[in-house]
Amino acid sequence: MKAIDVIDKAKAFNGYLEKETLSNITDFKANSGDENITWFNEVYGELTNSNAQKLYWCAIFVSVIFYLAGKKSLNAAKEALCGGIFARCATGVERFKKANRFFITPEVGDVIFFIDENGRVSHTGIVVKVDTGRVYTMEGNTSSDSGVVRNGGAVNDKSYLLNNNRIYGYGRPIYD
Numbered sequence: 001m002k003a004i005d006v007i008d009k010a011k012a013f014n015g016y017l018e019k020e021t022l023s024n025i026t027d028f029k030a031n032s033g034d035e036n037i038t039w040f041n042e043v044y045g046e047l048t049n050s051n052a053q054k055l056y057w058c059a060i061f062v063s064v065i066f067y068l069a070g071k072k073s074l075n076a077a078k079e080a081l082c083g084g085i086f087a088r089c090a091t092g093v094e095r096f097k098k099a100n101r102f103f104i105t106p107e108v109g110d111v112i113f114f115i116d117e118n119g120r121v122s123h124t125g126i127v128v129k130v131d132t133g134r135v136y137t138m139e140g141n142t143s144s145d146s147g148v149v150r151n152g153g154a155v156n157d158k159s160y161l162l163n164n165n166r167i168y169g170y171g172r173p174i175y176d
Helices: 003-011 039-048 058-069 074-080 089-098
Strands: 111-115 121-130 134-142 154-161 167-171
Touching: 003 058, 003 121, 003 134, 039 058, 058 074, 058 089, 058 121, 058 134, 089 111, 089 121, 089 167
Parallel strands: none
Antiparallel strands: 111 121, 111 167, 121 134, 134 154
16 A cells, blocks of 8 residues: 555545445435444444544544545555554554554645644544654545644645644654
């Protein structure tokens, strides 16, 4: 799996809205709601033999994108994400740190992690571009509003100043 594969898969879902019920779960706009019901949660539940519907889904989005970019190989996703797919941001951070693949400077294809107002890791996304002053991302369960928005109900492209105090760091996946 290559970083560009992950980025292309993530960008393909830009604009997807979470659902009110399981109806039209693959449609980007139909049956929109605020129940944390998504196609990503459905896939994650199948991969983990769990009921993932109604869970916060930013980390689930990242995990499913890696699964899709790995040609629907759970093993490829687990390897790239340093040991496994994850539904909790803190779990992702732990895995990247344990593998010595957690950094404060981003690279394209990294998994970005954000902290909330209390300093807890609370949101994640995929780095799609970096320039001299900004990092650009694709995130699940956010909104089009500026700034870090967790539980925002959509897949959106976002950007942040590199010195944004809500950025905790970057997990560097293992790519081919």
